[in-house]
Amino acid sequence: MGVAKSMTADRKTPFFKKLRKNMVTHPLLYLMILPVLAYFLVYHYYPMYGMIISFFDYVPTKGITGSSFVGLKHFRAFLEDPYFFRTMSNTLSINLLLLLFGFPFPIIFAILLNELRSAKFRKVTQTVTYMPHFISTVVICGLMLDFCKSKGVITTIFSAVSGIEPVNLFSQSAYFQPLYVLMCIWQEFGWDSIIYFAALTGIDQALYEAADIDGAGRWKKILHITIPGISPTIIILLIMRIGNMMTLGWDKILLLYNPMIYEKADVISTYVYRIGLMNFQYSFSTAVGVFNSIINFILLLSANAVSRKVNETSLW
């Protein structure tokens, strides 16, 4: 049996010998992974040399070889930038809010939807809630700006509830982050919940039947059957979400913010966009990108390691 053999392979066998043996016993696996590896090599690893422009003062027409090497200049410029701290803390706080509220929302939604009796109602809800995902960001942000002006719908409701004088909500820095997070949740929760619907289908219905016989209530079943049933999916998505902390859907921020609320709305990506891309500072933008990627990658590795220790679910 191939399985048994490789599982019990001697730890002391040299790696290449093991590999050759593994290739002989499972040639099809290697054959199947080959095109995938080739794809990543050609379209991801080969272009990756582009990152080295962060160490140059890159001029597109001169190419990398024609541009001058400047070492860590661009990285240093970013870290020493007077706005580094502010944009970094905004990036992290918006991401933390999204993680705290945006991440669980689709899970809760999927579970609650799963509890609905009527299949038709369930389907309609699914279909409708995933629609905002498809409306272009420009339209969504346009509506949002409109609703938050001093006479907008959201402002009116907010002011009625809180008793605060109605003002343009996007002129007050304090409101930006909650509004942004709410908008993101609203636009994406339906779409994001699809993967959990798929995960829910994998739960063995017999478990619920057994629980019914034991007289377990609804909450008990959700807590002890439903959630554990989809937890591998939740954990994997959470790990990947954490590995994305430094990047944001900043195109939306770009459409929503204005100088008056930079204080809370300006994130790394929007800031770099203003000073880098808009002015063709390729090297600087790339340096910031590389910096973000490294932080993201470290976060992902840590999250993965913690998860592997705690609950044995991990990327590898």
Place this chain on the structure above:
Amino acid sequence: MKKKGIGPFQVVNALIMLFLIFITIYPMYYVVVASISDPILLKSHTGPLLWILGEPTLAGYEKTLANKNLFNGFKITLFYLVVGTSIQLILTSFGAYVVSRKNFLLRNGVMKFMVFTMFFSGGLIPMFFAIRNTGIYNTIWVSSIPYAVSAYNLIIMKTFFASIPESLEEAAIIDGANDFTVFSRVIMPLSKPVVAVMMLYYGVGQWNSWFPAAMFNRDRKIYPLQMILREILIENQEQSADSLFAAVEQSFSNDLVKYCTIVVSTVPILVIYPFLQKYFEKGVMIGAVKG
């Protein structure tokens, strides 16, 4: 399962869902209503739009659909959708299957190799060279082959594959199945829900894809639908800036066209969802597992 009466939980839950429907349907409603409103009234309208302004008109749709390249773009997009999504689906499931195998020696190494690409990329110009050097520059393949596998999707798929009980494969192996037949006869049939999710993710991606065509195609005959719609949209948006002299009457339909292109580009993909929905129903897998 026992049938219970409608309890307070069911009522509250249903109300929550109704609320969510109410707040999520508005943007779509807004777009549709705006797309058939009187363009002159729409131009000067501010505040939330509750109902069609003025006489309903199809002028925006006429203008959008009159484009002679639209049909060709649609054909290209269908190609993207069918061929592109297939390539993506096949390669992703191959990859996900192999790295989910405990008896694949390199699985951790390969996983790291792929995850690394989620974070580091060389940017547009090196990509341009990669595409040109592999001979697919200015071909219909620019939207599928360079984006054949998303590491993110592969990980999701792998998570599902890994959760399938090993006992099932062992049974198949005893029956003489090799690694590929385990994949095609055991794993894939048991993974319909996640395959449906992947079809949705990749399919929507292909449907909305315009950027590779914009960057890596020179030949306008192989522009996909989204690219054509983008051009229609931009043509209409830029009219005021681009040609100061356009007759004003025509400039009114700009806003309409904006909303019409959204409807035209969104509705077909929305229609697909209900077909995939049946794979998300409870107990889909159970029969297979037990059988």
Place this chain on the structure above:
Amino acid sequence: MKKWKKTSTALAAVLAASTLLAGCGNGGGSDSGSQAGSDTQSGASGSQSQAADNQGGASHQIGDGKVTLTIFCDFQNAARSYYTDLGDNPVVQWIEKDTGLTLEFIHAPAGDDGTFFQNMLAGGDLPDLIFSSRFQTHYPGGVEGAINDGVLYDVTELVEQNAPNFWALCDEENDPDIQKKIRGDQGMIIKFGSTFLPPTDNNKVFNGLVIRQDWLEKYNLEAPVTLDEYTEVLRTFKENGVEYPLALCEFFNQSQFSANNPIASAFGVSVKEFDLDADGNVHYCRTQDGYKEFLKFLHGWAEEGLIDEDLVSRNIDDALRLFQGGQAGMCFAHTYNVKQSVAVGPASDPEFKLLCLEMPKVNASDETHLSSPTRSINSNSWQVSADCKHPEEAVAFIDYLMSPDTLLLTAWGTNEGENKTYQINSDGQREFTEFVTNNPDGLDYDTVRALNMCAPFQIKYDETMEASQYSEAECHQSWDAWGKQNDGAYNLPRYLTLTTEESAELTRIKQDLANYSDEMVYKFIFGQEDIDAKWDEFVAELERLGSTRGEEINKEAYDRYLQRGN
């Protein structure tokens, strides 16, 4: 897939936003605005000959009949639904026949921000001829930088020897500074084939403030000229329940607004630029005392509720919408918007009447100098690439486009075949036929023009056609009002060239200045920061961020500009 989707939407935003930037480089809406108009009325050259008259003989033959030129240029969006590329255009086909050249085309996709162009540059295969503003606006060192880098061909000698039509157009301009405008700091000709405007368009201010004339009459008010009168009018509007007396928009990123500096120019400053003064010195506007006055003044309006905080999340179109919908009494507009408002306004209020206002001033006799009038020779121009195998033919071809006959041809069409595009009216002027103005197939004017005329090849706009576009009295009034005691004398000329190092340094400085002060400016206006208390600190910070160095760089570039051609 998800990741890729995110990236692509992010890029889409980048594309969208930098299109704005490109517009900005062109001097806002006014410049690109008048582009589509077109061609020269034959007044100057006296040639009313129909295009068809030129057809005999091979007098326009360029090269030996075997020359092929690849061309990167605009392709009208309206034509994209009908033609594969510009080569399908009848005017282009006519020109190919006339010159014996074979023309091949490459176009950027609609809405591209220059990424396509960037790829083309980086990819290393350049077309023979390139029509673009990007060398001028984005290439380090400008066109001359690209020539020195071996990307472009230096056409100076060829143009000096053999471009009679180009020099004729230059002479017609009657501009003593013409040599400075067409040449770079090193004396090379960098604006060969740049757009020329007819006298009707040239030097007009296309942007300014508009007001509801019917409301002025209703409340017995005079059209305001001085700032005090403006305040008075807005106050009256407010008292009478006008929701937004003056609907302003976010004014730093709305290029139309910031390029014309209404209100700020009354205090002798722009809203965000480096400006000249009467003595030719360069100043950064936000360190000037005038700017403090400007902020205090706007703060006063904000306190009174004459302008509102919503303006920060409003773009220029949103503001117009409020005006056209009857909620705002005054707003900022382009002449095109005037035309549009005259048509749209009455839908919400049958009484709707609009009046264009003079730029506000402190005293009625003051002059303001910070608008952006249109002008001949702008950042667009035709470039010959260094890879071009037939530079002589390429230069001859562009010069051919500038000949009086070709200018008429590209503006009015070939007039061949069954569908005539123009006719001569009783005044002896050309005018479009019904086929163009009221197309039997229901095609709109823009599309008919894109299909039958050839704007991408038009180098000078046609006077007759321009005039017919703005027939409304309100449009003519807009130029009169906005150009009254108002010009662009204190703007730095758009023809400056920075060296690679200067350009990098200045970009960085400008960005630092904007990052810090955009935020502060709004806080001052809306009272979140106290102007009097914080002003000195504000100026000191700007100086620390390099405003003085920025002034120096601009001054040096300006001096080099003044030295050109001497």
